[in-house]
Each structure stands twice: as C-alpha cells, then as structure tokens.
Amino acid sequence: MDNSKLLGEEKIGKLLWKFSVPAIVGMLVNALYNVVDSIFVGNGVGEIALAAVAIAFPIMVILMAFGVLIGVGASSLISIRLGQQRIDEAEKILGNAYMLASIVMTALSMLMLIFLDPLLISLGAGIDLLPYARDFMSIILLGSVFMHIGFGMNTIIRAQGDPKTAMLTMFISAGINIVLNPLFIFAFKMGISGSAWATVLAQAVSAIWVTLYFIGKKSFLKLRIANLYPDRYIILQIMKNGLSPFLMQFASSIVAVLFNFSLLKYGGEVAIASMGIIQRVAMLLVMPMFGISQGLQPIIGFNYGAKKYDRVIKVLKLGIISATVLSIMGFIVIQVFDTKIISVFNQDPALIAVGKQGIKIVLAMLPILGFQLISAQYFQAVGKAKHAIFLSMSRQVILLIPLLLIMPNLFGLMGAWIATPLADLGAAVVTAVFLLKELRRMNSAINKNPL
Template structure:
C-alpha cells in the first residue's frame, strides 16, 4: 500500500501505533539525551554549569520555536494537501519551508550574537555565571542552521508517511550527542563549550541525513530548486498553522525567564539549578505524549482533508487514551523516585532536598497534561489555527505567568512551585470544553 494512501485506509489503531512508536522512540531518546547532557554538565562543570545552561535555555527555546514555526506548520499543510491529492503543491510547501528555515536561521543567529551579553544578563546571568552561559550559547546559536533542517524538516518526513525515517533522524542526532558529550567534557576537558559543540555536531549530521533523503532518497516528496522561491500564499499557510507551536515556545521562554528571576529573588542559584533539572525531567516524561501527538498529526490531517471524519474521531480518542496512560506512569515515577532523580545530576545535599520537593509539587498534574497536549494538537492538525493558538497559549501566557507573579507574593517559594500544576489543570479543563464542542460538530458532519 502507498505510504500516503495508507493514512486513509489502514486500521486506525495499527496506523497510530506504526506512526507514533517511531516518534515516541525518537522523542524519548532525544529527551534522554537532554537529561544525560545535564548530568554530564552537572558532574563535569558543577552547579554553576547547570545554572548557566538554565539561564541560556530560553534562547534555545526560542530557537526551537522558529524551527517549529516552519517545520510543524509546513508538515500540517503538507498532510492536508496530500489528503486532497495535491502532491505538486505539497512539494512547493517543502521547498518554501527549506528557504524559510535558512532565512530565519540567519536572522536569529545574527541578532543573538550581536547582543549576546546584554541578552544573557537580562535573562538573569550574574557575573560568575555569565562566562559559562556565553560560551554555551554562542556555539549553540552558530549551529542553528543544522537544527532548523534536522529538526524542522524532519516533521515533513513524518507528514509524507515515513515515521521510521523521521525516527532515524532523531536517533542519529541524540545517539551521537550522548557519545560526544562525555568525550568532549571529560576526555578533552572542553567544559560547558564541549557540551554545546557535541550538540551542534550531532545536529549537523542529522541535517545532512534529512537533506540526502529529500534530494536522493526514497521520499514521496522531493526537494527541488524550482520550489525554493517563496510563495506568499504558502508562507502564510505555513505561518498560520505553525504560529501556535511557535507562540507556545515564545511563551515558554518568557515563563522560563520569569521563573529564573523569581527563584533568584526568593531562593537563589540552587533553585534555578533545580528548575533546570525539573524542566528536563518533565520533558522526558512528556516526550511519549509528544511522540503520540506527532504520530497523530498526519493521520488527523490526511483524513480531515479527505473528509473521513469517523477516522479522525477514532484516532483522536485512541491517542488521548494512550497519552493519559503515559503521563500517569511519568507522574508515578516522579513521585516515587524524586530524590534519586535529583542525585543523578549533583550530590549537593541542599540541591537534593530543595529539588526533590520542588519536582514533586511542580509535576503533580502530569496525568492531565497528556490530554491537553493531544487536544491542542488536534486543532493544529486540522488547520484551525485560532483554536490551536488559544489552547497552546492558555497554559503559559493566560495562566502560568499571572500565577508566577501572584502566588510567590502570597506563599513565597512554595508559590513558585505551585504555579505550574494549577496552570496545567486549568488549561486541560479549557481544552476539554473546546474539544467537546468540536467533536459535536464533527458528528453533525
């Protein structure tokens, strides 16, 4: 069966498993690399290294946001066009996505490097942390073109019906990173710069892998020079759908900065190191859900474009069930092994005590986050950008930022940790309301 046609004909549960499993494996390995990377930094550089990476993290989030603006937006539009049997148009979208990636990469890199120190100081880097944060960020930003291709265009690999290839891209990058990180930090004594260099080299290899696939591989879509010229309609359609994950990343960056400032005010650098660990563990626990979400996107997009609404609803319900199961398991792991997890990163007794309590509170609403992620992704997959933006932004801008500003004034440091679970529950409730209304409309169709 043709790869793209199977999206509209194969059994939903089998299809979702076949598309999600490679994405889950790839995402979990990638998140596992981030955890291992932090462990190497924590052990090889110390608490100051963990703090520096946490300070620089908002820049990395924005960098990834631009990659998602193009990659996720283009992938969703490609799925819809292939469902409508418009393959030539889908290839134009791929070519435009490549051009946009290169333009955004150049603009972002130049802007950040020009004002690097002021940006890091604004993000909360104090004099002892600034040299570490500067060295790490400069290397990461210079290597951003590789990330835009390897991460951004890899979404289109999955959208055209080849989840195994998309998984291979992620595994190559993450696996190489896990090997190079300890080599550069402990063997070559390159410190925090070695960690950044390992990341850039790994992303470079995955970028070459994706380009070769679209140029000479067995891809359904081909990267052709004639499609590099930007088309206003295509760019607008990419940005409309990609704006949701992009704004979510921007909001996440703002939230991280706010968290860092608030933690420095109410506790100190150990609290900033703690939130860095918590963020990585939270992402590790959520990566299976993001994998399911990525596997679901081409199935939903293709069948919605083809008018197969019963298949859309069935895929959505199965995905929500699987996501809830994974997020609940992640919750149990965090609550039971909290101290042991923090000890992996650093053996400072104060950090272990502070970080373990913070992690239990901060991630206590994990079981409902799976539903929220899948629900918001549904609207993105069917091209309803407005709904997707509202739901994606609800947790960060509408809920979390006001809570981080308010709760610490009432509860001190405890209020910082409580802000996230309250925002998680509220955004899941809002997603449920939107999704219930949408499913009623689909039933009428």
C-alpha cells in the first residue's frame, strides 16, 4: 500500500504521530538554526548586526510569502487530488509549482537587488546599520531561489505521504548551516556576510536534494519535463489556494516594518535588536505547532477530498490539543527563563533589560496560539481559501496593524509590545466562531450519510 492510501485508512492517532513528529523535528531544526545564526551574529559581530538583520527581516518575510504562496498552495491541492485518486493532476501541479517557484523567485530577487539600498533605507536602516544590512541581504537575495525550491518542494514531499524525507531535507539544510556559520564568522572572519553565505549554501544543497528526490525512484509523484510547461488553470489554482498564507506572510512584513519604526522611535537600536531576538525565540517556540499543522495538512486534505469527515474532525481535534499543550509549555519557559534566554544572544545589560520585558509581553498569549494556528490551517488544508484568507488577515491586518499604529503613540515602547498579545486574543476568538460553524456542518454531513 502506498503512503498516500494510508492517509485514509490508518488510525488517526498513529497517523498524526507519523506525520507530525518528523514535521515538528524538521521545523524545530529549521528554527534552531535561525536561532543559532542570531547567537553567532550577536556574539561574533555584535548588537548592531542583530539590529541590521532585524531591519532586513521584512524583506526576508516578503520572499518567504512568495515561497509560501507557491509551496503551500500546491501542496494543499496535491493532498486533495491524491484523496480523489487524480494522480496525473497531482503531478501536473508539482511540475507547475517547481517552474513557478524558479521563475518568480529569480525575478523577485533580481528586482530587490537593484533597489536594495533605497529599500533598506525606507525600512529604517540608518548610516550605521545600512552597511551591515546591505552585506547580509545582497547575499541572501542571490540565493533565495534555492530557499524557495527547497522549502516549497519539501511541503509537497510531505503532502504526498513521505514525512521522513521531508524531515531529512530540513536536517541536511540546518546541519550544513550550523557547521558553516561559526566557521565563516569566527574562523574566516567574514562577519555578517559569513552568516548569509552559510545560509545560502545550505539552501542550495537542500534545493538540489529535493529536485533529485522528485526525479528519482523514491518519490510517488514524479517531476516530469512535460509538466513544467505552464498551465494557466493550475497556476491560478495554486495561487488561489496559497493566497491565505501569502497574505499572512506579506502582512507580517508590514507588521515588522511598523514594529521597527515604533521600536526605533521609542527604544532605539537596542529595542530593534531585542525584537530580532524575540522573533527568533518565538519562531523556535511556534515551529513545533507549525510542525503539527504541516503534519495534519495532508491527512485533512486527503480525507476531506475522500469525504471522510469523521476522520477530518478527529485529526483536527487531536491537532488542536497537541498544539495547545506545546504552546503552554513554551509560555512557561518564557516566563521562567526570560533573562537567560536574552543573554544567550548578547551580554549587553541594556539589551537584556529591554529584551526580557519585551519577550514576556509579546508572547503573553502563547497558550492560545496553538489553537489559532491549527484551526486556520484546517481551512487552508480543505481548500477554503476565502475562510483561510479572512482568518489570516484578522490577526495581521484587521487587528495588529491598527494596534501598532495606535498603541505606541499612547504608551510608547510598552504600547508596541502590548499590540501583539491583544491581536492574538482577538484572532483566536474570531477563529473559534468560524471553526464551530464548520464542525457543525461536517457533523451534519456525517449524520446524513452514516457509514
């Protein structure tokens, strides 16, 4: 029996464990090497380099948004097509996604390289930060196509029922990055450029790895030359289905810009560097929840496509419970070890004082974040793009952006920190309303058509 058929037949608990654990491990490793990057940069180059990376962060988020648009959009469609036993269509989606990622990311990176200095200056890079931010981002942009081929195609590896290979892909990329980072920064004295080159080289290996996987014997779906030819309908479907996470990522870049300007105004470069640390730590804590959402995505998509709604509800509930447990554990760690966490990145007393205040406030609603992430992922997994888009936008655009425009003006630096937990709380309430309606609809369908 092939892996995709197991999605509709194996026990839910065993299936979620099989798919989520590799995804969690892979996501943790991926987040860990971002944290390790920052530790090496903070200790090997200094506080100013941490601030420069934070200033450049919105550009990286925009790049990731386009990668998510293609990768997540394609993988959700592929899971549904596999559930419908439409294998040829799934392979066409794979081919078009690969082609689209290559073309879009190359064009976008070249455009950003041309206007890099004005872009960084508009994001708040002053005379001190600009050289560091330029050195870092120019290299990242040169290799961004590798990142998005590796990331986008890896989600499809998981979607076709091979979570272990997807995890191995992340291990390979993270392992190379973790080894090269200290080598380039400390041994070769390459500074912030060394961190960027380590990242790009690791991502290039990852891109080659996933490409060889899809043209080799191990993959159930094959990357065929004929399917690389652009199909307008498939491209539109990929973009439609990936629009929700794309908009969420794009909105994140706007949020990052607003944060940077508020932090620079009310807390200076120390506050920006602190936010850079908080973002890395938050990523490390949230990635296990994303791992669960990545693991349940193919299970939900396959069973929804096969109209096995009872299995969809079971995996959704189990995913929410698991993510909530992890989010509560992360919250406890932050509240207890806030000072030690910040000091790992840099020993500057001012940075530690600002950072430990910020991290406790920004992540105050972490316990409910697991529920919100898994619930929003459900709508993405079943192809309900409009619902997923609204839920994604409810936090970033409808709530967080207005709060960032209002709260800092009223409460200074504290207002910037408070905006995030307020938006998290509001988004969780909105998501709960949508999810309850969806559960009632599926339960009604089950009762009308009992097995």
